[in-house]
Amino acid sequence: MSSDDSVDKSFFHQHISQRFNAELEAIHTRVLSMGGLVEQQLDDAVAAMAEGRMELAEKVVTSDYQVNAVEVELDEACTQILVRRQPTASDLRLVMAVVKTITDLERIGDEAERIGRMALHFLELDRQTGPIAELQEMGEHVRNMLHNALDAFARMDVEQAVRVAQQDIHADSQYEVIVHRLMEQMMHNPETVPRAMDVVWTARSLERIGDRSRNICEYVVYFVRGKNVRHTSFEQMAQEATGDRH
Secondary structure, eight states: OOOOTTSOOTTSOOOSOHHHHHHHHHHHHHHHHHHHHHHHHHHHHHHHHHHTOHHHHHHHHHSHHHHHHHHHHHHHHHHHHHHHHOOOHHHHHHHHHHHHHHHHHHHHHHHHHHHHHHHHHHHHSOTTSSOHHHHHHHHHHHHHHHHHHHHHHHHTOHHHHHHHHHTHHHHHHHHHHHHHHHHHHHHHOGGGHHHHHHHHHHHHHHHHHHHHHHHHHHHHHHHHHOOOOTTOOHHHHHHHHTSOOO
């Protein structure tokens, strides 16, 4: 997701220091820019896997350095704000939400790179081994999760964040179906084990991307409501999201 001037940024507090306002808005916008890079990585990885496009797989594998560079840059910017501004209350929560989000985005990029490497391996072997169609469907689902999680982060929309987080249930279910099918396949055809395991690891990467997209949604709730909803049920997360803003 790219930054957009139309995004409502009313959740930023107005400070006496206009420079502080600008710094907070800048890191928020930069996160969305980083999110756009990661989204593109995932789009290319899923397309490479589903369509057998080697050029896309190679692009994903060789472009991860861009995401890593932005993550380092943003981490340093957040550190400087913490040291120089010593933010409190919602300002501190925003900086912490950014720090946590960029970590998850960097790891989503790592998972997309793994999918790209597996796609290259698929091309060298038999792409028909394993549930490629199911992988593609799962890939589309987690792509939408990531996009909508970043959209919720852009607007700090807790209601959307909760809706997106709940979609992780379906991603987990898709993963279980794929693994179950592959386990049966490997039991009946042991010669397919090496190739089937590539598919398992690809599905695992997609499942982790779903988890990390949910994490981003949790950071939105943390910023807006001041509630840490990590390791809670979806019901508890929804209840916390309806609380009063601190």
